[in-house]
Amino acid sequence: MNVNEAIAIMKEEGHKYTDKRRDMLQLFADESRYLAAKDVLEALKPTYGGMSFDTIYRNLSLFTDLGILEATELDGEKRFRFNCATTHHHHHIICLECGRTSHIHHCPMEAAAVSAPGFEVVDHKFEIYGYCRECRQTEAG
């Protein structure tokens, strides 16, 4: 998934291509980490002074529905990142300080002998939380 692919999907599905949508996509492409709604507002404030939260939330929701972004919930707020699992399914190691991520190339779903007969699985989550090397060094310094 890259910005052009995302734009293609968006147009394909009959959604309008606006400056704000382009810049939001570019932001997520540039930052390979989880961002909250307020982070998006903060990042686009220099360009669009009065950008509405409504716009941000609506677009985050749209992009997630279209598979362009993936979402998780951490510390009381929803966070989004560019969907990097389109080529192969994987999970994330997430830094609690900066939101930076690494990949886990092992999906436990395969190994988990699901011991709940009759249970219909619709989703799963495997995430590791902690502090990345960079944040630990900053902290130490």
Add this chain to the structure above:
Amino acid sequence: MNVNEAIAIMKEEGHKYTDKRRDMLQLFADESRYLAAKDVLEALKPTYGGMSFDTIYRNLSLFTDLGILEATELDGEKRFRFNCATTHHHHHIICLECGRTSHIHHCPMEAAAVSAPGFEVVDHKFEIYGYCRECRQTEAG
């Protein structure tokens, strides 16, 4: 972990034993599933008409700190359940409808060849979401 153990821990740590705390613990012991703050209020409303959310949140937080409850975040709200991982570490299969849980007796942390050198792990989550047999039957019927 059971109610008596929980009460023992609470007293041990110098916290007062109140009717509301006893009933909250009993509620979590009876329901082996994730409950949100409002679920607790709902359940204890017949006994204590005007129970404050402050009381509920404060106690949920206390119990979690003491290791009596474990918490997760789902669909915009924090949810809590009796800590059932005191004997052996495990994860949960969670019904999105009723919150009922089953155990996953396989922790992916052991197998996950963590590919983030320098990363300090502080927590991890492995959860499977879907619909349990009971809720699917209710839905179908």
Add this chain to the structure above:
DNA sequence: GATCAAATCGGAATAATTACTATTCAAAAA
């Protein structure tokens, strides 16, 4: 029973998110 700190109540404050209406604008048609 008296004392005191902790627990609780009730309501206000905060923060994230969603909803609503008037206005603006991208894209297709003329």
Add this chain to the structure above:
DNA sequence: TTTTTGAATAGTAATTATTCCGATTTGATC
């Protein structure tokens, strides 16, 4: 290019979950 039209947006109000705070109550200790 201009017109048209419905989707997108701004600005603000409403909603929901959670936390905070001063006044009051209560469990545990003496």
